[in-house]
Amino acid sequence: METCPTNPLLRGVRVLDLSRLLPGPFCSLYLAQLGADVIKIEEPGGDYARASAELFEQVNRGKRSITLDLRQSDDVARFKALVAEADVVLESFRPGVMDKLGCGYDTLKRINPRLVYAALTGYGQTGPYRDRAGHDVNYLAIAGVLDQIGAHGGPPAMSNLQIADLAGGALTCAIGILAALFGARASGVGSFVDVGMADGSAALQVMALAALRQHGAALPRGCDVFTGALPNYAIYRCRDGRHLAIGALEPKFFRALLTGIAPALPGWVNRVVARKLAPRPTGAPSAAPDDPQAAARAKLQPFGKTTTDPRDARRMLAPLRWLLTLLFLTRPRDAWVELLEAADACVTPVLTLGEALDNAQLRARGMVLDDGGKPAFNLPIFFDNACATHGPSPALGADNDGVLGTLAQTMR
Known part of the structure; x- marks a missing residue:
């Protein structure tokens, strides 16, 4: 070294x-x-x-x-x-x-x-x-x-x-x-x-404590925003058995995700999605930019469903999770990565450690060192x-x- x-x-x-x-x-x-x-x-x-x-x-x-x-x-x-x-x-x-x-x-x-x-x-x-x-x-x-x-x-x-x-x-x-x-x-x-x-x-445990403060208890496994309550912040299996990490949490990223996967969706599904993503009618109420509670609700309503409880979001958005689960099974992981690369929708492949060591981003950052012919990590x-x-x-x-x-x- x-x-x-x-x-x-x-x-x-x-x-x-x-x-x-x-x-x-x-x-x-x-x-x-x-x-x-x-x-x-x-x-x-x-x-x-x-x-x-x-x-x-x-x-x-x-x-x-x-x-x-x-x-x-x-x-x-x-x-x-x-x-x-x-x-x-x-x-x-x-x-x-x-x-x-x-x-x-x-x-x-x-x-x-x-x-x-x-x-x-x-x-x-x-x-x-x-x-x-x-x-x-x-x-x-x-x-x-x-x-x-x-x-x-x-x-x-x-x-x-x-x-x-x-x-x-x-x-x-x-x-x-x-x-x-x-x-x-x-x-x-x-x-x-x-x-x-x-x-x-x-x-x-910042997020878990936030849930406890809001709901009186930490939410069960898989029922909080970052543990699987939302179908737009989740991990999906692909046709080749590999996985995608979807982090399209904010509405703008969720819209980008749906726009990106549109070519792979059946026509009738695209029509439903288009209606759901249509702009609000003139005069429709909108969240004030400085309203943190409204901003929190917006994160939990990617399909027009409003709630402040991730457990409700999990139940209400179950059809969307089902749709995405079936959809991502239709193509290999890397095909999805290629399709969504330009979407800027917070989608990444789930890499093995060996793949991560060869990842262009980690290499460009100088994170992988040669330690006598074996890999080691740099100070990050x-x-x-x-x-x-x-x-x-x-x-x-x-x-x-x-x-x-x-x-x-x-x-x-």
Whole structure:
């Protein structure tokens, strides 16, 4: 991988990363790609994720690795010496573990008052669940997210995107670290950053919470605007077994969709659609441009059916869903993509990951990197005066001599 030729934005920031597996390392990966010097501190046996080499290599690119056993007093002393010169400590142990090792925040901030100490855990440092074990699916379940995912009438569904680990945890923690670093630079005083993945996942539920506030409860799976209530915001199977994603939510996009598929519709259907899309008669009431409730109703009346409840929209628009379901089964996916490409109707093919890696848009954005002949993703943030830094993932203890050797000289 190429090294960024410009000065990275986090140049000079040193991160001591004690975290393992996925959430913490993904958080520090972003910091490393932004230019921070991330030193991955592993037990002599290494991060558990090393057993899955492809996973480990993805989330630990561009970091250094040293081995310390914090159950040994000599290694605790080495760690504290590193803390004295560090900007950030990141750990993902259960609450209280670092205190038992003599390396808790209260101890470390006396060594380095400007230290940013980030603890990334499942349920945070407080509350009745703080000591419980868990994984992504558990945090999503507790946060109410899992109940929102799945088909209408079916059970909650699993996702291969670890929403709690990555969005609720890793990225939330990265934001907290960057904010605390900014504060430390301004005040000279560091912070304890407490991030719980269940908390972060709960906070992502903007649309579900909006429904609860409006209707008194989150809507059942498949019954909200973005989970399948509307036939114009849905996924459809095509003749070849592939799928189309339809996002024609606003009336203008819905009209564009119907206009785009018109050549494939029987004549009688086109006549019905034309009547439904006819302009309002002169003098017909229209929504004021600053009326948010009217705008919300407009989103739920693509066929002239007015309601503020997506559950009613699902029932009233069932004939349209039936029509579109049958229609999209008449042609292969790519034929529909070609037909609708110029319609500007928010229609895209559902790609496999392999197809996405070859997608012209992701390639044009520089999102796909060559990592020793294997694909990797770039940092999805682009700056006009800096670029992401990249490097290979480290072998276990690869930097013991460089980091600990130098440290030994200063500790004499």
